[in-house]
Amino acid sequence: MSSTPTNSSDSKQKVGFVSLGCPKALVDSERILTQLKLEGYDISPSYDDADVVVVNTCGFIDSAKQESMDAISEAMKENGKVIVTGCMGKGSDAEAIKAANPGVLSVSGPADYDTVLGAVHEYIPPVIEQKSAAEHNPLIDLVPPQGIKLTPKHYAYLKISEGCNHRCTFCIIPAMRGDLVSRPISEVVDEAKKLVAAGVRELLVISQDTSAYGVDVKYKLDFVDGQAHETRMQDLAVALGELGVWVRLHYVYPYPHVDKVIPLMAAGKILPYLDIPFQHASPRILKLMKRPGNQVKVLERIKAWREICPELVIRSTFIVGFPGETEEDFQMLLDWLEQAQLDRVGCFKYSPVDGATANELPEHVPEDVQQERWERFMQTQQRISTARLQARIGQEMEVLIDEVDEQGAVGRCYADAPEIDGKVYLDGFTDTFPGDALLVTITGADEYDLWAEPIYEDDTAG
Template sequence: MRKSPKIGLVSLGCAKNLVDAQRLTSVLIAMGYEIENEYSKCDAVIVNTCGFIGPAVEESMQAIGEALNYSRKVIVTGCLGARAKVILDKYPQVAAVYGPGMRATVIRGIISLVGTPDPSAAQSVNPSGILLTPPHYAYLKIAEGCRHHCSFCIIPSLRGPLRSRFSDAIYNEASDLVRRGVKELLVIAQDSSDYGMDLKKNKTSLSALLRQLSELKRWIRVHYVYPSDEADRVVDLMGEGLVLPYLDVPFQHVNPTILRSMKRPGNIEKTLRSIEKWRSVCPDIAIRSTFIAGFPGETEEQFNELLDFIKEAKLDRVGCFPYSDVDGATANTYLNPVDEQIREERAARLMELQAKISYDKLEARVGKEYQVLIDYVSDDGVAVGRSKYESPDIDGVISIPNTKDVQVGDLVKAVITGHDEHDMEASLVEKTTGSISFIKK
């Protein structure tokens, strides 16, 4: 039997990119390739890049350079791969460059570089594929691409128009993940609330899909739900206890003029009314959002409107990013760009304001009991996990010291004892039987 080629793979960027990397890894392993973490031992390396904003491009370029230090056979894929000239101008020695969603083409590239494994090396892979997350949670991508054309974004040109998956295929994947022990399903798409709008047959919607997934009796956490009637229906499901009371809704701004320039809907009054409605339907909802500071043409007065909104809305989690020119985005051509230093300063001011709000939000949780899903246990017995209000990697964590016999993937009950603006500490009450509940306390 000939030796199986060893493939290295690094994935950068968002969870949607991570899902692409999981699917690619699954095919490679099924074919008999070995996945190797040390580049120096690899026959070829795949760099799955992000290319959305400047810092992401810089990180991707650094990752490509690092891979080339160890391997002469480097394949670049992912969002930055759609801009092959940018990569080849700096790294002409890369073996091949492919855009996102080109899994079959990447596989053919690997075969041309290192050959195929012996057929006897082929492995059986679960229908839901290889997970690059911890085994107790998984991302469930329900659609590719996007139908919007926000002026600051180039996702439609990178990943194409909206292409929803059929609900039966999603449900079958989720069912397999649950059989494997996954306790939390994180539903993602570029705009999850648009799910199903493009399907000519088997018409469906995000809320219909979530109701179907709720039959699996697992935590279901939804990301990237844009303000819409569908968002209202998703919150209705949260009120019923079928979906985690966690709404990730990227508002981006609240000033009408800036939103029009962004080619985004909404204004401060409408957004506040939506938040009030969601909280009336699901009183324990946690709302997460992201904003852009220093968008071209943004005045100090318009930015202050955003600060006033932050004060009034009192969102649970907020991310704010200084506007970054994205190569190919319409907003790059807008007049009156904001000085880069002012962009940074405005983003910092917003996050400083939000830090106080977040602190008060977490203070209100002290003394209350929550079910916590454990993501990590340190050697000294500190279990680190999340409640219904925290998503992995982007929100705060709950640290529980002095745990015994608690393992990664366990569900425990814990009482919050302290916090800062982001993270919490808790005291262990008991391990649970493994059943999922939202514990509305």
């Protein structure tokens, strides 16, 4: 179970928590946990000790749905009092959950915090009634200003919006999470400041479409530290770039205004890192996918970005074997990869998702052809990645340490987001702690990871 260590007290009601899915779902879990702590509940790390268990589900693809169903089944078996929320908590998925687990206490959709908390209140009322905001609540002192976090102390996800206005044919997220709803920029920056004050050294900006931030409110003007900022990605990047920590942009669609954040990267304000889900390169397949953004001139724009900011790292995800994909379409994707020279790439074989309109497209690609194309894709990208990482040998880089054990330290450079990208290994070096930032020399590389040695202050003397 995903939980945070707490000093349990037998007088308090205890809630177990299982958090599944993407970073956006993780932020939902953090918000629910924070409110539970504010109301005096303890968070239990075990099924046996919990008075009720909350399972935050993921419903993006079939394998994620099965993992969620298995987690619910395990919680029912081990505890029996289960509240379900998240992306599987709506529509036919919700009905399937109830059918498979008739004793489940409550089922609600993503970011439906009120329903989850209401269900917890109903089955295990808080020992101490919540007081009005005007009154002093001693329980608030037990919760850090940045709230409960499920990530390590030195990095945190910063969710800037909910939902998505696009209708990509392979995706059901708008059906689960609704249309785009942007948070006020002042609220986002205030949360970021609290995180930094608590020791966070890396902010990972997330949403369904970071480039579209503010579209729904027509880029409404807001004030941050007395300065006027529009509710848009560029202004947010400017404000976050003043906080003195790593700022990493995820889920960026290649709209023209993305060009405006590249100079901020070149100036060292935010990390020279873009996570752009290109998904494909064939115009015909992109049209079948109903992908947004100006995809036609992407290669020219990547070249222009790198001219402004040579250190820029681009990561992306792609789908092979999409319905209607021909060998010509796939070869176009491989040729595009060779030209784009992306640094970090993930690839998925297309799989139908219940409710996605792509299911109705003709000419589905056979599984054996999908597998063969996936292997060719990965071989191509591994070669590109290996060459780009080999070129880093001898460079000096800053590394943020994530883990330390008797074998050495493991960290990440600016090119590596947690969980999804590569790592930097400092074999045999243990004189450091998670969250430390070290200057290192890159000494080795393979297809995905780097090896390094720390640069000591003495090394630069004289």
